[in-house]
Amino acid sequence: xxxxxxASLLAAMARDRDRGAFEGLYDRHHRLVYGLAFRxxxxxxxAEELLQLVFLHAWERAGSYDPARGSAxxxxxxxxxxxxxxxxxxxRRGRGRExxxxxxxxxxxxxxxxxxxxxxxxxxxxxxxxxxxxxxQAAVDAVYYQGLTQAEAAKALRIPLGTVxxxxxxxxxxxxxxxxPWRSEW
Amino acid sequence: xxxxxxFDSLLSAYFLGALTPAERTRLERHLRTGCETCRxxxxxxxxxxxxxxxxxxxxxxxxxxxxxxxxRLGPRPAPARTGWPAWPRWAGVAAAAAACAVVAWMGLGxxxxxxxxxxxxxxxxxxxxxxxxxxAVAEGNGLAWGAALATSRAGAAEIRVGSRAVxxxxxxxxxxxxxxxxxxxxxLHGGCLFSAVSHGQxxxxxxxxxxxxxxxxxxxxxxxxxxxxYVCICQGSIRVTGPGLDRxxxxxxxxxxxxxxxxxxxxxxxxxxxxxxxxxxxxxxxxEDALHEVAGGPPAASKEEQDRQIEQDGAKYDPxx
Numbered sequence: 132x133x134x135x136x137x138a139s140l141l142a143a144m145a146r147d148r149d150r151g152a153f154e155g156l157y158d159r160h161h162r163l164v165y166g167l168a169f170r171x172x173x174x175x176x177x178a179e180e181l182l183q184l185v186f187l188h189a190w191e192r193a194g195s196y197d198p199a200r201g202s203a204x205x206x207x208x209x210x211x212x213x214x215x216x217x218x219x220x221x222x223r224r225g226r227g228r229e230x231x232x233x234x235x236x237x238x239x240x241x242x243x244x245x246x247x248x249x250x251x252x253x254x255x256x257x258x259x260x261x262x263x264x265x266x267x268q269a270a271v272d273a274v275y276y277q278g279l280t281q282a283e284a285a286k287a288l289r290i291p292l293g294t295v296x297x298x299x300x301x302x303x304x305x306x307x308x309x310x311x312p313w314r315s316e317w
Numbered sequence: 318x319x320x321x322x323x324f325d326s327l328l329s330a331y332f333l334g335a336l337t338p339a340e341r342t343r344l345e346r347h348l349r350t351g352c353e354t355c356r357x358x359x360x361x362x363x364x365x366x367x368x369x370x371x372x373x374x375x376x377x378x379x380x381x382x383x384x385x386x387x388x389r390l391g392p393r394p395a396p397a398r399t400g401w402p403a404w405p406r407w408a409g410v411a412a413a414a415a416a417c418a419v420v421a422w423m424g425l426g427x428x429x430x431x432x433x434x435x436x437x438x439x440x441x442x443x444x445x446x447x448x449x450x451x452x453a454v455a456e457g458n459g460l461a462w463g464a465a466l467a468t469s470r471a472g473a474a475e476i477r478v479g480s481r482a483v484x485x486x487x488x489x490x491x492x493x494x495x496x497x498x499x500x501x502x503x504x505l506h507g508g509c510l511f512s513a514v515s516h517g518q519x520x521x522x523x524x525x526x527x528x529x530x531x532x533x534x535x536x537x538x539x540x541x542x543x544x545x546x547y548v549c550i551c552q553g554s555i556r557v558t559g560p561g562l563d564r565x566x567x568x569x570x571x572x573x574x575x576x577x578x579x580x581x582x583x584x585x586x587x588x589x590x591x592x593x594x595x596x597x598x599x600x601x602x603x604x605e606d607a608l609h610e611v612a613g614g615p616p617a618a619s620k621e622e623q624d625r626q627i628e629q630d631g632a633k634y635d636p637x638x
Contacts (some may be wrong), residue, residue, distance in 0.1 A: 302612065304325075
């Protein structure tokens with residue numbers, strides 16, 4: 132294997148239009164991207180199209196990838212979610228809305244670590260997500276993976292708005308606790 | 318206390334991307350007051366949010382996607398085509414029009430079995446309006462193998478497959494096309510597909526668990542109801558396979574079409590692998606009957622008109638013309 136890491140693969144894609152490097156990147160990460168795409172869109176055909184669009188974008192924009200800002204996996208996953216939400220908004224057109232710009236606060240307050248979430252953190256969150264009670268998981272899916280507002284999620288899940296808020300709060304607290312003990316002050 | 322619970326709720330929703338602009342303004346105003354509790358919590362939630370895109374769970378796409386993707390990577394010299402070479406003498410529009418299969422179907426199922434190895438056949442939008450991956454495609458432009466293709470409720474499209482087939486995608490249809498170097502497979506997710514394929518070419522239509530295999534014929538594939546499908550053939554033969562089903566349909570010699578009714582069990586039942594997906598019921602009836610019944614539209618035109626229409630359609634889709 133001539134390449135050692137994702138950054139090298141992306142560099143070779145940008146520099147040499149290296150299809151072998153592209154295949155390497157695809158082989159490593161396509162299950163992650165497809166898993167996210169399918170969770171968001173729920174349709175194999177649409178999820179496969181999103182998978183292809185994300186990797187085509189990676190092929191075209193490999194040069195814009197900056198390893199200092201996060202892992203290639205995170206870069207691909209964030210791209211997948213962003214495009215997936217675009218697609219979902221189109222699907223729901225007529226009741227579209229502006230999505231909050233998450234990055235501003237993220238950067239201002241918490242900011243992902245310079246190298247993005249490490250694989251261990253991602254695994255812990257994934258595991259905690261799987262272990263959430265079904266109702267909390269459904270609430271997270273509705274707002275995070277399907278891009279609904281809390282009010283829209285309440286309607287979709289046929290539960291009161293306050294219940295959605297409560298479930299999201301409990302879910303987020305559990306996910307955060309999965310990353311290690313931290314004190315809850317209230 | 319109550320206040321913090323409220324902001325905790327806002328923070329959770331914020332990092333899950335679910336706040337309205339008004340809620341967000343309220344939260345940010347609070348955070349700017351320097352509330353340490355909320356800031357600490359925001360830092361913890363921020364770590365979760367950064368990991369969430371990676372936490373959806375891994376899953377494998379269907380075979381063939383990688384090949385289709387590699388085809389879309391960008392321009393490269395087109396190799397001399399091997400499969401599907403030259404369009405052979407079209408057996409005649411009438412014969413093409415006569416060899417009709419009507420397949421009505423609804424639902425999703427497994428992917429075509431064959432992985433895509435060497436797709437060297439060009440796909441393009443011949444005319445009409447079509448979207449590829451949600452983006453409109455201009456007439457004459459290329460299409461990608463494996464891409465999600467769809468027509469709007471109002472627009473039909475004609476797709477050229479190499480020089481050996483033309484597919485008419487009726488309004489409100491969704492499909493994907495695959496090619497493995499030998500045969501072309503259309504995976505229909507709903508809607509209606511009319512395919513004119515050169516004699517001798519293997520062209521399959523995959524509809525959920527059901528596969529219709531043809532060797533150069535004309536298909537009309539239309540979604541009717543969730544629980545019903547049928548295949549009608551006018552000339553030659555097609556093979557219909559699926560769970561518990563493997564049947565060759567041959568047209569009768571007297572001009573009547575042979576049809577196969579496929580009643581799809583409800584999705585919940587189909588999920589039980591042990592049960593057959595449908596029952597079958599072979600019978601004879603005319604293409605006009607089939608078209609009319611499938612379309613569920615206005616009363617069928619006279620037989621002469623139908624025949625004329627079919628011939629016109631055949632002429633229209635004859636890729637030679």
